[in-house]
Amino acid sequence: MAAAFGRLAVHGRRRRPAIRHSEAHPVCGRPCHSRQALRPAAADRRSRLGDGGAARRIRLYQQLHVQQSRPADRLRDPQPPVPPFAELDLGFYDRRRTGDLMSRMTSDVNQLQQMVSSGTMGILTDAVTFIAIAGYMLLENAQMTVALLALFPVMFLTARRYGGRMRRTFRRVQETVAEMSSHLQDTLSSIRLVKSFSAEERESAVFARLSADNRDANLRSTRFSAIFSPMIDLLQYAGMAFVLAFGSWQAMRGDMTAGSVIAYLSYLRLLQNPVRRFSRLMSTVQQSAAAYDRIMETMSAVPDVKDRPDASELRLAGGEIAFEQVSFRYSSSSSDVLHEFNLTLAPGKTTALVGSSGAGKTTAAHLVMRYYDATRGRITIDGTDIRDVTQASLRRQIAIVSQDVMLRNGSVRANLTYGKPGAAEEEMISAAQAAYAHPFIEELPDGYDTEVGERGVRLSGGQKQRLSIARALLADPKVIILDEATASLDTESEQLIQAALETLLSGRTSLVIAHRLSTVRRADLIVVMEQGRIVQSGTHEELMEQGGRYRHLYELQFPQQAG
Incomplete structure (x- = not known):
């Protein structure tokens, strides 16, 4: 072995390439006698590049950044083929937590973008480098190269074994992040509930436990990452030792x-x-792979409610709505909520649904909006099955005002015009006046430009309800659905809301859901529901004469009048 090293040293000195001192300087033309003489040429080239070279490098960096960001940006792009969250049906959201979805579209997408932007170009470059060098080494010494490359399947199997484990640990990390986001979103959205029950310490303890789970998951993933890279390095050093020993033996043989x-x-x-660089990048690859799996689980979701390929635009004439043998059950339920439900809502008339909680009243309204599709039977508008028209054209013709008013974090103006973005100022003010909302809006600090806060927290319940009615009036729908619109209002607010509702319902096909029977006495038709079936129907006077369930409910609410 010592003799071999001696021969290596001798041959190494013998084959060292000589520097040609007679080469002319590329700028001045004089002979170069040392490497020092080449420095002015390099400096001259840098000076000739000047600001133009820097500008070209900046433009190249910007182009690369844009190209690398596009794959991750497409995950947020609301264009096909990736279905956006907004196009998924309500059943999808019933089965998932808001915080988890937010984590997938922020944390997971950012993780994937980091891999795309920082790792893709390096992987491609390293792959080309590896193939080129391996090919050259085969030409130089095929026997040694083949023996050396036999180590790479071992590296591949090691990477595959540990890569799968790393992927599972990183997925657990991202799941714990989603759990933390979900808990935080729930806590912040219900902060008044937390304060009212003095549950701050309890919620903090839950968040601390979730944080500990996230810490433990991160430690497990870090351990796998810390083990993987040294193992790859060990195999590489084994390859170098093999080359040194085998090469020395061949040198001794000549x-x-x-x-x-x-x-x-x-x-x-x-x-x-x-x-070596890929082994260092392995943790990022597996973390991005776990993020990609979670993203695609969501983005590949197929909505249960979707437009048919030949769906047409809805053109309303009178606005008659008919339930024909409709049965429905939620995906999480084992029994039907509606049972062979038959009902016709006369055009331009008001139909009221009353009954006990859980009778299926709100479900019927949601089926009209096509938030869900009927399990059996069909719903028609002016004789057209609502599944044969586009969801957008159907919902443009319907407005819903519910007890739980949904206002977005923005100005009064933005909330009023949400259903009709291009509405003129005069139209908006007229709708607010018809809903008895204009006076209190004028008293707000910035009038129609006043910020209402998240979910309208800066407004009272009556004010939010009047804004909701004004928003519906401005959209000018042909069909109105009122779902307990006055259930939680005081007497004064209820009187104002009732006056606004009379304006809203006038001349429109209306479906009113109410527990307070005082709000439905003027309805053209009152339908009493129990356990998903119709048990009575008629006007207030007719139902009082018939007795039965309606009269029983009325006497419970108004015992003095019944007496």
Whole structure:
């Protein structure tokens, strides 16, 4: 072995390339006698590049950044083929937590973008480098190269084994992040409930437990990452030891020169650099793969309610709505909520649904809006099955005013015009006046430009309800659905809301859901529901004469009048 090293040293000195001192300087034309003389040429080239070279480099960086960001940006792009969250049906949201969805579209997408922007170009470059160097090494010494490349399947199997485990641990990390986001979103959205029950310490303890779970998951993933890279390095050092021993043996036999062995070691180092960088990148790859799995689980979701390929635009004439043998059950339920439900809502008339909680009243309204599709039977508007028209054209013709008023964090103006973004100022004010909302809006600090806060927290219940009615009036729908619109209002607010509702319902096909029978006495038709079936129907006077369930409910609410 010592003799071999001696031969390597001799041959190494013998084959060292000489520097040609007679080459002319590329700028001045004089002979260059040392490497020092080349420095002015390099400096001159840098000076000739000047600001133009810097500008070109900046433009190149910007182009690369844009190209690398596009794959992740497409995950947020609301264009096909990736279905946006907004196009998924309500059943999808019933089964998932808001915080989890937010985590998938922020944390997971950012993780994937980090991989795309920082790792893709390096992986492609390293792959080309690896193939080129391996090919050259095969030409130089096929026997040694084949033996050396036999180590790479071992590296591949090691990467595959540990890669799967790393992927599972990183997925657990992202799941714990989603759990933390869900809890935080629930806590902040119901902060008044937390304060009212003095549950701050309890919620903090829950968040601390979730944070500990996230910490433990991160430690497990870090352990796997810390083990993987040294294992790959160990295999690479084994390859270098093999080359050194085998090359020395061939040098002793005279099959290789010392210079060839040294060059081969240099090539091996170049070959190992891409593998080493990939092993360092392995944790990012597996973390991004786990993020990609979670993203695609959501983005590949197929909505239960979707437009048919030949769906047409809804054109309303009178606005008659008919339930024909409709049965429905939620995906999480084992029994039907509606049972062979038959009802016709006369055009331009008001139909009221009353009955006990859980009778299926709100479900019937949601089916009209096509938030869900009927399990059996069909719903028609002017004789057209609502599944044969587009969801957008159907919902443009319907407005819903519910007890739980949904206002967005923005100005009064933005909330009023949400259903009709291009509405003129005069139209908006007229709708607010018809809903008895204009006077209190004028008293707000900035009038129609006043911020209402998240979910309208800066307004009272009556004010929010009047804004909701004004928003519906401005949209000018042909069909109105009122779902307990006055259930939680005081007497004064209820009187104002009732006056606004009379304006809203006038001349429109209306479906009113109410527990307070005082709000439905004027309805053209009152339908009493129990356990998803119709048990009575008629006007207030007719139902009082019939007795039965309606009269029983009325006497419970107004015992003095009944007496």
